[in-house]
Amino acid sequence: MWQTIRDFPERLYFDYSVYIDRFVDWLSNTFEWLFDIIRDVILTMFDGVEFVLGVMPWWLYIGLLFIAGWRLYNVKTGVILSLLLFLIGVSGLWDEMIYTLAIIFISVFISFLIGLPTGILMSKSSRLESVLKPILDGMQTLPSFVYLIPALMLLGIGRVPAVFATTIYAVPPLIRLTFLGIKNVDEQVIEAGISFGSTPMQMLFKIELPQALATIAAGLNQTTMMAVAMVVIASMIGARGIGQEVLIAIRQINVGDGFVAGLAIVFVAIILDRLLQGVTARFDQTMETE
Amino acid sequence: MARDVKIDNMSVVFGTKMQRKAAIELLDEDMTADEIREETGATVAVKNLSIEIEEGELFVIVGLSGSGKSSLIRTLNLLNRPARGTITVGGQDLTELSSSGLRSYRRNDASMVFQNFALLSHRTVMQNVEYPLEVQGVAREKRRQTAQDAIDLVGLSGWENHMPNQLSGGMRQRVGLARALTNDPELLLMDEPYSALDPLIRRNMQDELLKLEDEMDRTILFITHDMNEAFRLGDRIALMKDAEIVQIGTPDEFFDKPASDYVRDFIADVDKTRILKVRSIMHRPGYVAKLGDSVKETREALKERDMDFCYVTDKNRKFQGYIRFEDLQKSRGQTINKLVNEDDTVIYRNAYLREAWHKLKEAEYDLPVVDGKGRLRGVLDYNVVVEALAD
Numbered sequence: 139m140w141q142t143i144r145d146f147p148e149r150l151y152f153d154y155s156v157y158i159d160r161f162v163d164w165l166s167n168t169f170e171w172l173f174d175i176i177r178d179v180i181l182t183m184f185d186g187v188e189f190v191l192g193v194m195p196w197w198l199y200i201g202l203l204f205i206a207g208w209r210l211y212n213v214k215t216g217v218i219l220s221l222l223l224f225l226i227g228v229s230g231l232w233d234e235m236i237y238t239l240a241i242i243f244i245s246v247f248i249s250f251l252i253g254l255p256t257g258i259l260m261s262k263s264s265r266l267e268s269v270l271k272p273i274l275d276g277m278q279t280l281p282s283f284v285y286l287i288p289a290l291m292l293l294g295i296g297r298v299p300a301v302f303a304t305t306i307y308a309v310p311p312l313i314r315l316t317f318l319g320i321k322n323v324d325e326q327v328i329e330a331g332i333s334f335g336s337t338p339m340q341m342l343f344k345i346e347l348p349q350a351l352a353t354i355a356a357g358l359n360q361t362t363m364m365a366v367a368m369v370v371i372a373s374m375i376g377a378r379g380i381g382q383e384v385l386i387a388i389r390q391i392n393v394g395d396g397f398v399a400g401l402a403i404v405f406v407a408i409i410l411d412r413l414l415q416g417v418t419a420r421f422d423q424t425m426e427t428e
Numbered sequence: 429m430a431r432d433v434k435i436d437n438m439s440v441v442f443g444t445k446m447q448r449k450a451a452i453e454l455l456d457e458d459m460t461a462d463e464i465r466e467e468t469g470a471t472v473a474v475k476n477l478s479i480e481i482e483e484g485e486l487f488v489i490v491g492l493s494g495s496g497k498s499s500l501i502r503t504l505n506l507l508n509r510p511a512r513g514t515i516t517v518g519g520q521d522l523t524e525l526s527s528s529g530l531r532s533y534r535r536n537d538a539s540m541v542f543q544n545f546a547l548l549s550h551r552t553v554m555q556n557v558e559y560p561l562e563v564q565g566v567a568r569e570k571r572r573q574t575a576q577d578a579i580d581l582v583g584l585s586g587w588e589n590h591m592p593n594q595l596s597g598g599m600r601q602r603v604g605l606a607r608a609l610t611n612d613p614e615l616l617l618m619d620e621p622y623s624a625l626d627p628l629i630r631r632n633m634q635d636e637l638l639k640l641e642d643e644m645d646r647t648i649l650f651i652t653h654d655m656n657e658a659f660r661l662g663d664r665i666a667l668m669k670d671a672e673i674v675q676i677g678t679p680d681e682f683f684d685k686p687a688s689d690y691v692r693d694f695i696a697d698v699d700k701t702r703i704l705k706v707r708s709i710m711h712r713p714g715y716v717a718k719l720g721d722s723v724k725e726t727r728e729a730l731k732e733r734d735m736d737f738c739y740v741t742d743k744n745r746k747f748q749g750y751i752r753f754e755d756l757q758k759s760r761g762q763t764i765n766k767l768v769n770e771d772d773t774v775i776y777r778n779a780y781l782r783e784a785w786h787k788l789k790e791a792e793y794d795l796p797v798v799d800g801k802g803r804l805r806g807v808l809d810y811n812v813v814v815e816a817l818a819d
């Protein structure tokens with residue numbers, strides 16, 4: 139008796155998953171051409187990026203990284219960064235790393251193409267701002283693997299949906315910080331620009347964007363870090379790379395391999411973070427006032 | 429060419445649309461800005477204000493914080509739009525400008541110097557100074573040259589490639605001034621440009637501004653909350669309080685006839701002799717002859733005005749000397765040129781009264797006042813100086 143009151147009545151069950159399936163079917167049929175284009179574009183980008191990344195010998199990477207670390211910080215940082223990269227090679231994950239980097243770079247690049255204009259438009263239109271803000275907030279609270287589902291449904295498995303999911307996951311901070319950067323430009327500087335008769339385009343390109351550059355660079359850094367995090371998860375839909383190694387190790391409960399691969403991801407993250415932070419600090423240095 | 433500025437019954441009101449509408453309706457009532465705010469919630473920052481500024485005048489607006497000075501000056505390049513009333517610059521009503529007309533006005537006619545400098549921190553000194561020309565699409569070579577001239581003018585040569593954050597406050601404001609001068613504006617708007625500077629640097633900058641002003645032909649509107657600064661700089665001064673003008677006049681008039689106790693308090697600790705400049709108590713010469721004028725014409729003019737001598741300038745208004753009526757009467761020549769008594773006792777118009785006093789004591793006549801280029805600007809009357817220095 140108690141059971142019938144306690145349990146949720148089966149009569150009220152309603153399976154709406156079929157509708158979603160139908161909707162997605164409809165979507166992928168109607169916009170097949172669009173997804174084909176997306177797939178082609180991303181694959182072409184892969185060809186280019188992988189060619190560039192693949193043609194460089196390993197020691198050149200390490201050398202360049204040393205110089206970058208040295209120039210942006212000091213010799214010590216240069217040594218540490220190139221050592222981390224060397225350790226990835228030692229772990230036997232060099233090729234996987236290149237593959238992972240390709241996904242990250244392409245995702246970040248697309249994020250930039252989408253995020254920057256969106257952030258700019260958002261700072262110019264309070265209506266767009268009020269629409270996008272809750273969406274961006276919402277995206278931040280969603281668990282990352284949720285993004286895999288639409289990617290999987292629309293683009294199948296492999297590296298193309300991986301890029302798709304990574305981009306969607308990683309783009310919000312860039313939009314947000316572009317928006318903030320432009321909104322926070324000193325009011326007087328804006329007025330100076332207006333008072334000398336700048337057109338709106340001149341305001342944007344000669345004053346607002348340059349002034350917001352440090353903030354935008356910080357956004358790009360965050361976006362890159364999120365892309366690094368997402369690329370591991372994206373291996374669940376068939377992207378190869380270091381993430382896949384982690385995944386395999388987990389499935390096989392192979393603690394050692396999992397640890398090595400996990401550490402390699404951490405190294406990649408540290409290297410990219412340091413490089414981008416260094417560049418951002420450069421902007422900040424020349425920009426700071428008072 | 430400098431431009432004259434006419435502000436007529438102009439008000440600036442801040443608030444929501446509804447609040448502003450309600451406040452505008454109360455503007456003609458006998459209410460203060462504060463009372464209107466209590467009634468409607470809108471801030472009346474400038475209330476029914478009228479000023480006429482002459483071409484080439486250095487006009488200072490002084491008042492306490494919140495009295496509406498910025499709100500007023502910002503209407504002159506329409507950073508603020510007036511709620512009602514008109515603003516006419518060189519005959520053009522600003523509120524009637526189209527958006528491209530306004531842009532061109534801002535590009536060519538009026539420049540602003542900001543209190544906190546408002547430099548573009550991502551650009552070098554040179555790039556900051558050339559910005560006004562860059563937005564006009566002036567070719568790189570040419571704008572570099574013009575900008576360099578402005579940089580030299582404010583004494584920043586050698587600093588062209590520094591970033592603003594590498595400069596001291598005084599130097600930053602020089603950049604701000606140079607930037608405002610590159611497009612050769614007829615109207616220079618300066619909103620508390622020196623308030624963020626140390627007293628010593630501030631004083632230097634004031635002297636430099638006077639020197640600059642002397643050499644160029646511009647109308648300058650200068651804002652400050654410091655009465656000493658106002659008197660040091662201004663040809664005429666308007667004292668603002670609660671969105672309205674309490675008194676308007678030359679520095680001397682302020683001391684002579686303070687309009688109210690408020691004004692008296694405001695000028696209480698200003699040291700007159702250090703502040704009052706020749707230019708603020710000089711008067712216009714009654715009649716000025718030019719080299720090449722005919723004897724007859726000049727004689728008639730002096731007779732008509734009952735003057736026993738007059739000053740003579742060349743055709744660029746450069747001071748040459750004076751000419752006596754009795755000499756004119758005796759003369760048989762055609763032009764006055766031979767009759768001119770050359771005289772080099774002149775007074776610089778930015779000199780303070782103290783300095784002028786000695787020269788004046790020795791002089792035979794009232795003294796001619798000249799600007800930095802030696803152009804005749806006025807006459808300093810012995811009695812007026814004595815009067816001003818008395819009490």
Ligand SMILES: Nc1ncnc2c1ncn2[C@@H]1O[C@H](COP(=O)(O)OP(=O)(O)OP(=O)(O)O)[C@@H](O)[C@H]1O
Pocket residue numbers: 442443471472473491492493494495496497498499500653
């Ligand atoms: N954008 C604005 N929105 C609302 N109120 C404003 C705005 N700008 C100025 N005000 C108000 O208008 C009044 C006059 O301000 P304004 O800045 O013109 O004074 P000020 O004389 O320049 O003062 P300060 O010496 O502090 O610069 C003040 O009460 C101020 O709060």
Ligand SMILES: [Mg+2]
Pocket residue numbers: 497498499619620
């Ligand atoms: Mg102000």
